[in-house]
Amino acid sequence: MRLASLTLAACLALAAVATADPAPPPNSLDAILAAAPASAWRDIPQDRLVYLTLPQGRVIFETAPRFAPNHVANLRKLAAAHFFDGLFVVRVQDDYVTQWGDAAADRPRGGAAARLAAEFDHPYGSDEPFTPLPDPDTYAPETGFTDGFPVARDPLSGRAWLTHCYGMVGAGRDLAADSGNAGELYAVIGQAPRQLDRNVTLLGRVVQGMEYLSSLPRGHGDLGFYEKPEMRTKIIGLAFGDQLPAAEQVHLQALRTDTPAFAALLHNRRYRQDAFYKTPAGRIDVCNLPLPVREAK
């Protein structure tokens, strides 16, 4: 148990002390989450969740209709038509993306469009929620969170966009900006490829089962496509939560970013206070702060 493993030990030691002394402020991720009231969490509705079932396990991602309303709506139609069932994970490029589906597949689409206008960014307006982060970002003037998603903003243009952090899900496309339709999706499995921001439509974030996308064998063809068909992973199904029987639904909650618990978490992640860290960074990148998600009790 090395390399940061003592974080938990320090937390437990602190909890033991707290029975006798006035409780100190929680100083670890686990302690902050344990101390967060129920109101610090939001339920993720089933109609926002997409369940991608693979032989290895189930991946669940939350969709972002504020940022990609047409892609999310199109994905709903494709899912209802069982468009993905029996298609494959076709590409796993190390330190980049895992990609599945086939936008051009010749199968029932349930009225879904074959091409969609890009949803790369949008004007954010004064009423759009936004929890800003305090540190400078290499790629954008501002970063933070909206609806629980990592976001960048440009106050000069008044536009906001989702950022390509680990676990973000996007719609593959061809050369034309309007050539995607959410029939082919990818998830980021390495260092955030922020150069893709505002170049591809992001539509969600994996909230459970990420390992079933990130630990797949890498492809050895160009761009990580599998050269041998037998290396592909067959998709058992892809459906929104409200398209599934209740018994198959998972009830998830995500930490709200407009709460004291999030503020405490942000501070803790910028200034690690446990005994392992000798020089706290005092900074954080928007992609180094994956928002906590838990199963509802």
Add this chain to the structure above:
Amino acid sequence: MRLASLTLAACLALAAVATADPAPPPNSLDAILAAAPASAWRDIPQDRLVYLTLPQGRVIFETAPRFAPNHVANLRKLAAAHFFDGLFVVRVQDDYVTQWGDAAADRPRGGAAARLAAEFDHPYGSDEPFTPLPDPDTYAPETGFTDGFPVARDPLSGRAWLTHCYGMVGAGRDLAADSGNAGELYAVIGQAPRQLDRNVTLLGRVVQGMEYLSSLPRGHGDLGFYEKPEMRTKIIGLAFGDQLPAAEQVHLQALRTDTPAFAALLHNRRYRQDAFYKTPAGRIDVCNLPLPVREAK
């Protein structure tokens, strides 16, 4: 073939045109590397390379003796004593690290130290090579490359340190800064955990076979440690290149960063010029520029 897959097509199209017209400047990664002269590459000496052999395949990392001389020297002694042979990959935490070895193992060490002073950073001096990057970094005043490794610098303190980018290799330690010895190592397999910079001794970078560390099944114990021993991956061996028979050595070359080829690559990665990108970022993070490595012809 979607999502940036047309980069290659655009490059090939360009190459076809170039037979008739004056050659345009290379505008893709592949074209830039193909045009780079032999002098743009440096041979990586065998005594700098470490070969970690797993049942799945061979991982090779280049060591950074300028930054971690004592850890690299200690690792050499451990390798010579076959310290790692038969130990295991014990931890795979998604979006964080893969970790192997056992610093406390009771086995021959060949005179290697059991504890080493931290090598978190060092005074860089005016003669230390450094290729700076032009864009702001969230975590450090300056970033760039030294000896082919991603580096951060603070001109105020005059200190430099390796950064925790994808594929970087470090020495696990316990709570005390001097509790590591390179008998337990980790590699970054997700978003760069830059909060670890200057908190753990980094000593190298994977230059071949990264997928054999990044695609392993994730552990489900605390911090991604495997709970079931049978999930661990057994280490067949770990040796420096010059400790291996010539027939087992791989001759690798890395792109030098003090060359026009690197400058062209940097420009290309900041301003993607192929038809896929609609809004080039114009920026790059030090962890988004993994240096090209090739097998020598």
